Amino acid sequence: xxxxxxxxxxxxxxxxxxxxxxxxxxxxxxxxxxxxxxxxxxxxxxxxxxxxxxxxxxxxxxxxxxxxxxxxxxxxxxxxxxxxxxxxxxxxxxxxxxxxxxxxxxxxxxxxxxxxxxxxxxxxxxxxxxxxxxxxxxxxxxxxxxxxxxxxxxxxxxxxxxxxxxxxxxxxxxxxxxxxxxxxxxxxxxxxxxxxxxxxxxxxxxxxxx
Numbered sequence: 001x002x003x004x005x006x007x008x009x010x011x012x013x014x015x016x017x018x019x020x021x022x023x024x025x026x027x028x029x030x031x032x033x034x035x036x037x038x039x040x041x042x043x044x045x046x047x048x049x050x051x052x053x054x055x056x057x058x059x060x061x062x063x064x065x066x067x068x069x070x071x072x073x074x075x076x077x078x079x080x081x082x083x084x085x086x087x088x089x090x091x092x093x094x095x096x097x098x099x100x101x102x103x104x105x106x107x108x109x110x111x112x113x114x115x116x117x118x119x120x121x122x123x124x125x126x127x128x129x130x131x132x133x134x135x136x137x138x139x140x141x142x143x144x145x146x147x148x149x150x151x152x153x154x155x156x157x158x159x160x161x162x163x164x165x166x167x168x169x170x171x172x173x174x175x176x177x178x179x180x181x182x183x184x185x186x187x188x189x190x191x192x193x194x195x196x197x198x199x200x201x202x203x204x205x206x207x208x209x210x
Contacts, residue, residue, distance in 0.1 A: 003037040007093040009110065011042040011050075011069035014102030015189055015210050018066035021059070021074065024099040025067075028058040039089055040077070042069030043100065050074075051081040051089050086113065096121040102186045102210070107133035135183045154183065155204065164201070171200055182210040 008031075010024030011017055024040070031038050033056065040058065042050040045068070052073050059067055059075050073079040081087055090096070096119055098110050108130035114121045124132065131138050136154045143149045153170050160167055171178060180203040181191040190210035192203040 003035060005039060005092065005094045006031060006036045007039045007041050007090060007096045008099060009041050009043065009096060009105075010099045011044060011074075012100040012102070012105045013043070013045055013047055014100075014104060014185070016101035016105075016186055017045055018068060019189075020099055020101040020105065021067040021069065022061065022065075023101065025057075025059040025061060027097060027099060028054070029056055039093060041087070041089065042074055044069050044071060047084070049083045049085065049087050049090075050079045051087055052077045052079055086117075090119070091117060093119055095119070098123060102189075103133075103184060106186050107184065133184055133186070135181070157208070160204065160208070167204075168200060171204075172197055180204055180207050182207045185210040 008024050008028055010020045012020055014020075021042070028038055028040055038054040040052045040054060042052060044050060048071050050069055050071060050073060055077055058077065061067065067074055071079060071082050081089070096114050098105060098114070098121060100106065100110055104110060106129055108126040111121065111124070111126045111129050115126060123129070131141060139149050139152060151174055153167075153174060155167055155171075176197065177193050177195045178200065179191065179193055180200065182189070190207040192206065194200050194203045
């Protein structure tokens with residue numbers, strides 16, 4: 001029986017690049033080579049597409065490793081092909097397993113690109129991904145649907161830049177402790193539980209990085 005060609009996409013432009021590589025390593029190592037032909041495709045932080053050889057194990061990681069895709073490949077896995085646009089190998093795949101985390105990976109953007117090429121993929125579609133990624137939108141929709149939603153304040157960048165004092169007052173009105181988190185990021189990067197009013201500003205600044 002002909003094997004199913006599975007492309008595993010990982011890396012990407014977000015601050016969760018290394019986490020994505022670690023997740024991809026787990027997936028690639030556990031795909032059954034008797035059923036699947038695996039095509040690892042990494043994306044660098046400056047948006048180069050890097051096709052690599054399939055190896056099992058794919059990466060040799062320690063608990064402290066933060067792997068990164070470069071134009072040379074990743075760790076000992078050398079690049080077969082590097083391009084500034086989605087490579088031809090993408091078009092020839094039967095199914096794509098997007099393991100990109102954070103913006104440009106879980107927010108519907110890569111899902112839309114794959115949809116345009118009419119390729120099957122694992123996970124939610126464009127709309128579901130976009131809604132789930134944006135915390136303000138998802139909370140608003142859940143609230144309208146009748147689900148209990150905790151009180152929250154959304155901070156726009158323009159508000160933070162132009163009226164920081166008013167923003168901080170609104171956050172304090174929620175009561176302590178408060179959880180500060182990026183509105184459009186995945187994993188747990190940039191999330192803090194703040195128990196003191198004096199630490200709210202620094203927590204917001206950290207969340208803005210992501």
